[in-house]
Amino acid sequence: MKPVLAHLTEVVGAAFASCGYDAALGTVHISDRLDLCQYQCNGAFAGAKQYHKAPLVIAGEVAAVLAENPLFAKVEGVRPGFINLTLSDEAMLKAAFELATDEHLGIPQTEKPETIVLDYGGPNIAKPLHIGHLRPAIIGEALKRLMRASGCKVIGDVHMGDWGLPIGLVIAELEVRMPGYSCYNGTYQPGDPLPPVTTDLLNEVYPFASAKSKEDKAFSERAHAITVALQQHEPGFIALWQEIRRISVEDMSRSYKQLNVTFDLWYGESNSAEYIDAALNAMREKDILYKDNGAMIVDVAEDTDKSPVPPAIIIKTDGGVTYQATDIATILQRVQELNATKIWYVVDFRQGLHFQQVFRAARKAGIAPENVELAHLPNGTMNGSDGKPYKTRGGGVMRLSDLLDTATQAALEKISGSSYVEEGNHEELARKVGMAAIKFGDLINHRTKDYIFDLDKFLSFEGKTGTYVLYTVTRINSILKKAGVAYDAPVDFRGIYSDDERDILLKILGTPEVFATAVAERAPNYLCENAYQLAVAFSGFYHNHRILAETDEDKKATWLSLCLLVRRLILLQMDILGIDTVENM
Ligand code: ARG
Numbered sequence: 281m282k283p284v285l286a287h288l289t290e291v292v293g294a295a296f297a298s299c300g301y302d303a304a305l306g307t308v309h310i311s312d313r314l315d316l317c318q319y320q321c322n323g324a325f326a327g328a329k330q331y332h333k334a335p336l337v338i339a340g341e342v343a344a345v346l347a348e349n350p351l352f353a354k355v356e357g358v359r360p361g362f363i364n365l366t367l368s369d370e371a372m373l374k375a376a377f378e379l380a381t382d383e384h385l386g387i388p389q390t391e392k393p394e395t396i397v398l399d400y401g402g403p404n405i406a407k408p409l410h411i412g413h414l415r416p417a418i419i420g421e422a423l424k425r426l427m428r429a430s431g432c433k434v435i436g437d438v439h440m441g442d443w444g445l446p447i448g449l450v451i452a453e454l455e456v457r458m459p460g461y462s463c464y465n466g467t468y469q470p471g472d473p474l475p476p477v478t479t480d481l482l483n484e485v486y487p488f489a490s491a492k493s494k495e496d497k498a499f500s501e502r503a504h505a506i507t508v509a510l511q512q513h514e515p516g517f518i519a520l521w522q523e524i525r526r527i528s529v530e531d532m533s534r535s536y537k538q539l540n541v542t543f544d545l546w547y548g549e550s551n552s553a554e555y556i557d558a559a560l561n562a563m564r565e566k567d568i569l570y571k572d573n574g575a576m577i578v579d580v581a582e583d584t585d586k587s588p589v590p591p592a593i594i595i596k597t598d599g600g601v602t603y604q605a606t607d608i609a610t611i612l613q614r615v616q617e618l619n620a621t622k623i624w625y626v627v628d629f630r631q632g633l634h635f636q637q638v639f640r641a642a643r644k645a646g647i648a649p650e651n652v653e654l655a656h657l658p659n660g661t662m663n664g665s666d667g668k669p670y671k672t673r674g675g676g677v678m679r680l681s682d683l684l685d686t687a688t689q690a691a692l693e694k695i696s697g698s699s700y701v702e703e704g705n706h707e708e709l710a711r712k713v714g715m716a717a718i719k720f721g722d723l724i725n726h727r728t729k730d731y732i733f734d735l736d737k738f739l740s741f742e743g744k745t746g747t748y749v750l751y752t753v754t755r756i757n758s759i760l761k762k763a764g765v766a767y768d769a770p771v772d773f774r775g776i777y778s779d780d781e782r783d784i785l786l787k788i789l790g791t792p793e794v795f796a797t798a799v800a801e802r803a804p805n806y807l808c809e810n811a812y813q814l815a816v817a818f819s820g821f822y823h824n825h826r827i828l829a830e831t832d833e834d835k836k837a838t839w840l841s842l843c844l845l846v847r848r849l850i851l852l853q854m855d856i857l858g859i860d861t862v863e864n865m
Contacts (some may be wrong), residue, residue, distance in 0.1 A: 281382045283792035284375055285309070285319070288351075288365065292321050295345040301327050301338065308365065310790060317354065317364035318786055324361040335361025369776040372785045379788065380771040380845050385852050386792035388799070390431040397435050397614045398424050400626035401536070401543065404441035405528035406450045408483045409535050409680035411670055412628065415659040418719050418858060419727045420626035421541045422804035423657070425856045430799050435618055440548035442525055443606055446486060448507030451520055452499060453489035455506075461520075468516030474523050479531045482524065508600045511553070521550075535680045538715060540858040552609035555616075556601055559609040560594070562645040569594065580640035592637040607638045611654070612647045622653040624802070629658030629728070657802055660730040662722065670733050687714035687735060694739050700751060701865045712860045713739070713747055719859050720746030724808040726801075744812050746859060749850065752815035754865045755822065756847045762828055763840055771841035774834040780824050784817040784842055791849050804857055811853040818846045 282290075285308055293306030305323030312320065324339035331338070339357030346355040346365070353368040367375075379386045400420020403409050424436045455464045458475035462468045493500040510517040529546060536542070560576075563569035568578045574597035581589045594605045614620040625635060635656035642648040664670040672678045691714035695701040701709070721738035725731040741747050760767060776782060791810055798806040821842065830836040854861050 281378050281386060281792070283386065283388060283796060284789045285793045286796075288319055291349065291351060292323070292342070292346065292363070292365075295342045295349075296323060296327070298345055299338070299341045301331065301342075305330075310786075311364070314786075316358075317356070317366045318782075319365040319367075321363040321365065322361075324357070324363060328361065339363050369782075372776065372782065372789065373773045375789050376773055376785055376845065377771060379792070380841075380848070384429070385848060387429050387795045387852075388792060390799075393431055393433060394427075394621045395433045395435070395619050396427055396622040396624060397437060397618055397620040398427075398624050398626065399437050399439045400424075401438040401541065402441065402627055403438065403528075403532045404446060405525050405548070406446055406482050407486050407528075408479075409532050410677045411662060411680055411683050412677070413680055414539075414683070414718070415662060415722060415727070416626045416628065417536065417541045418539055418722060419657075419659055419804060421539070421858045422723060422807075422856060423624070423626065423802055425858060426795075426798055426804060426807070429856055430795070435545060435620075436543045437545040437547050437614075438543040439610070440525075440529075440546070441603075442521075442548035443511065443550040443553070443601070444603060445503065445507050445600070446490070447510060447521060447524065448503040448505075449489040449493055450482065450485050450524065451506045451510070451517060452503040453485050453492070454520070455502075456499075457485075463516035463520045466514065466516060468519055470515075470519075472519075474520055477520075477523055477527055479527055482527065504598050504600065508598055511601055513553075535684060538684050538711070539719065540715070540860065547610075549603070549606035549610070552606045552613055555609035555612045556605060559605070559612050559645065559647060562612070562647050563594070563641070566645055568641075568644050573597065578641045578644065580637050580644070582640070589633070589636060589640075592641040594641075604634065604638050604641070607634075608642050608645070608647060611638070611642045615648065615652055620652060622655070623648075624653075625656045626659060626727070627656060629660060632656060632658060655802075657727065659727045660725070662733050663730050665732060665734070667730075667732065684715070684718070687718050687739075690714065690735055690739060691717060694747075695865065698741070700741050709862060709865065712862050713750060716746030716750050716859045716861075718746075719857065720744075720749065720808060723804050723857055723859075724812070726805045727803055744809075749811050749815045749854065750862055751865060752818060753847060753850055753854075753861045754863065756818065756843050757863060759822075759827055759843055760840065760847070763836075765840050765844065767844070767847070769844060771844055772837045773841050774838045777835055777838070778824075780821050781838065781842065784821050784846065787814055787817045788842075788845055788849065791853075807853040807856055811850045811857075814846050814850050818843075 288308040289306050292308050293303035296305045297303040305327045306321060308319050308321045311317045324335040327338045328335040336359060339361045343355045343357035343363050346352060351371045352365055354366040356364045358364055398420055400416045402416055403413055424434045427434045454475050461475050462472045463474055493503055506517060510521055563578060569576055575593055576595035577591040577593050579591045592604045593602050596602055614623055639654045648654055661669045688711050692706055692710035695706050695710060695713060717738040724744055738745055739747055741751055794806050794810040798804060827839045851861060
C-alpha cells in the first residue's frame with residue numbers, strides 16, 4: 281500500500297500539472313495547523329517564483345481542481361498561498377482499512393532487497409560489558425529488525441573485540457597467577473589441562489593487568505609477545521583464548537538476552553584472521569602499503585579534508601595486527617563470504633576517525649567495491665545528570681548487568697506500590713517494565729544525540745516512557761477482552777462520529793511515513809515517538825468515549841476497530857524496537 285502522504289503528494293502533484301505547473305510542487309505535509317486542516321501543501325510559494333504569479337492565485341487554481349476529488353472533504357487555497365487539505369471521512373476509513381489489511385501493516389517495502397551486514401554490540405572478551413555497550417546493542421537490534429521488516433536481508437554481527445592486546449594482557453597475568461600450564465610455553469597438546477578461568481576472575485584480571493603493564497616493562501613486553509603469538513595461532517594461546525572467549529560469551533549473552541538483543545553471527549576481530557593476508561596483498565597490489573618507523577601503514581588523507589586524517593596503521597612495529605587491520609580484513613570477509621551490499625556500524629561517535637581511516641583504506645585497496653556501502657552510524661552517549669558519560673557513584677564505569685539489575689529492581693518497587701498495577705507476583709512483569717524503561721528512554725532519542733539517564737523518569741507511568749506505552753497496551757487489551765474481541769479479529773470501520781475518530785485516524789494513517797523516515801535516517805527514535813503518539817491519541821479517545829457501554833452497534837464496532845488497529849501498530853513498533861509488551865499489569 282502507498283502511505284497516505286505519498287498518495288496525496290501524487291494527487292496534488294497531478295493537480296499542479298493539470299493547471300500547467302510542475303508536478304514536483306505537489307509535496308504534501310501533515311498540517312502545522314491541525315485546527316484548520318489535516319494536511320497542507322506549500323508548493324504554490326516555489327511555484328510563484330518559477331511562474332511569476334502570486335502564490336495565492338496558484339494555490340486557488342490547484343485547490344479548485346482538488347475540490348472536485350472525492351478524496352477530500354475540504355480543500356482551500358488560503359492566504360498567503362497555502363493549500364489546506366482535509367480528507368473525506370470515506371477516504372480516511374478506506375485508507376485505515378487498507379492499512380489494517382496490508383500484509384506489512386503499512387511498512388513500506390524496499391524496492392531493492394539489500395544484504396546488510398549490521399555490526400553492533402562490539403563487546404570485548406575478557407572485559408565485562410559496561411554501559412557504553414548499551415546504546416550500540418539496542419539501537420543496532422532495532423535497526424536490524426526495522427530493515428528486515430522493510431524487506432532487506434540483514435545479518436547482525438556482534439563483532440567482538442577478541443584479537444588485541446587486552447587478551448595478551450589477561451593471558452600474561454594468568455601466567456603469573458596460575459603458572460605451570462603447558463599452554464604458556466609452546467608445549468601444549470590438545471587435551472592438556474588449562475588454568476581454570478571464571479567470569480569473576482576475568483573481570484578482575486583485565487583492569488589489574490592493564491594497570492600493571494603501565495609500570496612493569498617486562499610484563500608489558502610479555503603481553504605484547506603473547507598477543508603476536510596468539511595472532512600467529514600458537515596452539516597453547518589459542519586453546520586458552522578459546523576458553524576465555526567461551527566464558528565471556530556466556531556472560532555477555534545474559535545481558536543481551538535481557539535486552540532482547542540477538543546476533544546472527546558471533547564473530548569477532550579474530551574471524552578476520554584468514555583474510556588479513558588477502559587484505560595485505562590487495563594493499564600491496566595497489567601499492568599503498570608502506571613501511572614507516574617499523575610499522576606498515578596506508579595514507580588515507582584527502583585534499584578536501586578540513587582536519588588532518590592520519591594514516592591507517594595496519595601492522596604495528598612488534599608485528600601485531602591493529603584494530604584497523606582487522607576491520608579492513610573484516611570488510612573483505614563480509615563482501616566475499618556474506619555478499620554484503622551495505623555494511624553498517626552502530627558504534628559510538630568517538631570512533632568516527634577510526635572508521636573514516638578504515639573505509640578509505642578499504643576503498644583504496646579495492647577491498648570495498650564502489651557498489652558496497654560502508655557507513656558508520658554513530659551513537660551519542662548516555663550521560664549522568666551532570667551531562668557527562670554516566671558513572672557509578674564511585675566514579676567508575678558501570679557494568680551493564682548492574683544497570684539492568686538496578687532497573688529491574690526499581691521497576692519492581694514501582695509496580696509493587698502502584699495503583700495502576702494489580703496485585704500478584706511481579707517478578708517477570710518487573711523485568712519487562714524495567715527493560716522497557718531503559719530501552720524506550722534510550723531509543724526515544726535520535727541515535728546521534730546524547731541523553732541523560734534518569735531511571736525515575738523512564739519508569740514513570742506518565743510522559744514519554746516505555747511504562748506509559750506498556751500500560752496503554754494493557755488498557756486496550758482489557759477493553760478488547762471485555763468486549764470479547766480477539767486480538768486478530770478483522771477491523772470493521774463503519775463511520776466517523778466525531779473529531780476524536782478523525783484525530784486518532786490521522787495518527788494511524790501517518791504511521792507508514794514514520795517507518796519510511798526511520799528507514800531513510802536509519803533512526804529508530806521515530807518509531808518510539810510514533811508508538812507514544814498513538815498511545816496518547818488512544819488515551820484521549822478512551823477518555824471521551826465509553827467504548828464498552830456504547831449501545832450504538834456501528835459506533836461500538838468502529839471504536840473497537842480503532843482499539844485493534846492502534847494496538848497492532850503499537851505492538852509492531854515495540855517489536856521492532858525490541859521492547860516486550862505485557863498482557864496486563
Ligand atoms: N570492540 C570495540 C570497542 O569496544 C567496538 C567494535 C565496533 N565494531 C567494529 N567493527 N569496529 O570499542
